[in-house]
Amino acid sequence: MRVCLVFGGGGQVGRELARAIPPDGWRVEALDRATADITDAAALSAILDRLQPAAAINAAAYTGVDKAESEPERAYAINAVGAGHVAAAAAKHKVPLVHLSTDFVFHDAKGGALAEDAAVDPRGYYASSKLAGEVEVRRRGASHAIVRTSWVFGVFGGNFVKTVLRLAHERPELGVVDDQRGAPTPAADIARTALAIARRLAGPDVGSEHFGTFHYCGAPATTWHGFAEAILAAAATHGHPCPPVRINNEYRTTATRPVDSTLDCGKLARLYGIAQPDWRQGLASVLGELLAGGRGP
Template sequence: MTRWLVTGAGGQLGSDLVDLLQRSGAEVVGLARAELDITDADAVLAACERFHPDVVINAAAYTAVDAAESDPATAFAVNAEGAGHVAAATAKLGARLVHVSTDYVFAGDATSPYDEEAPVAPRSVYGRSKAAGERAVLEAHPGAYVVRTAWVYGAVGQNFVKTMARLEREKETVTVVDDQRGSPTWSRDLADALITLARSDAPPGVYHCTNAGETTWFGFARAIFEELGADPTRVRPTTTAAFPRPAPRPAYSVLGHRRWQQAGLPAMRPWRDALRAAFAFCGPALRGDPTGA
């Protein structure tokens, strides 16, 4: 039986990875941040040697985009050096590696979906740290999969869907930016796709994986209101300039799936269908219901 190790198992994506693998009957060990600090190279190697996984999925990351602007050392320690530690340990054991990256490695100024081979040009500390992590992973483990995704939401942790659900309860109207485009991606769909990739004979390298289609944060917010049973016209459009943030946001985050398709991997469902399925599966958690999913 294939043995799996998931880092960052306490997070949004990691928790779904562990749950799906357990449901499939796989032998899986999930290590949350408190159980494995990937910035500690010795600890990473020791964990890999202790569990001897056949496949490692690195879902551990520093994702506080704005905080990274004033704390680049921590962002790079986790997203760049930590990713390299996981890749080196995995390579030493001869295990397969799937490393999760982000649309933030791009400048966000494109007008058509980013190809996997498009040049990276990150504009934020977070993006630069993740780009450095991609390089570190592929240098330490040339056989690894690096999978970029975007606009992820799920049952665990904080995300845009939960924020919109809270604001729907608290405010009569909500203003959301309408000049940033991307592909909302349900963490459970992403987790399932990453597991499928790891089990495939797809060639190593960089892949993009998001739910299909695209929208703006404004369009996404209106869809969330619809799932909440609220009037979507309560969501009003605004601009990025009206809401300045410490870290610049990509205006265009849509990722192309050329290599995913060429590898014969199953296409991800449209983002709107995924959002509906997410509310059906874990609606209470997405709504912020303290009783759980």
């Protein structure tokens, strides 16, 4: 059995990786922060020595977008320095690495879709630390695929879907911004895609074109307001409360969000045959799991 080692196994994507059906002949070894702290370079090297993985996926990150504004050192220690440690360990052990990154490296697609080589424009410490992580991964010499994704939601951890479901119980009406455009992406689809990329990078059918930077997000693009309406409409089919969602662009966050971070995912489709998932299908299955049998989120 070939091992795909996962860092960040306790997160939204990490837990989906842990329960995903691996490619034939593979097993996933998902390690959470307690077992594999990516800020500890020596520990990472020892883990790779012990497990001898055929590929690795880095899903570990500091994802507190607003909190990063008050603790930027911590965000950089994990998202930049830690990502570099993972890449260095992968390079040393000749293990191909799939590293997850974010649409936050961009600010405004201006109604189009951002290709991998579009000019970056990170705002805030989370965004800058993730961009610095990409730079680290590229310069450490590991064979890698950096996969930028956006608006992650799923069954595990905290996310927008769960927040909307909770607020629908608490409030007669929800106010959500419609001045930020992007694409929700189911964590389970990211996990499947990351595994497919890892398998390819470690396999005999890999070519130089399979390495580099890729975009992967759900379709169609929407706004947070549109996403909230879709969540409640789908949740209503489970008997969940469905208050009206009005547009509220007064909502302020500590960190600046991208205005339009719609990603062009054509490169991944061309080179890997991986299509964008329709996030509405992923939403239906997440809600099915969260709300089945009248269970709350």
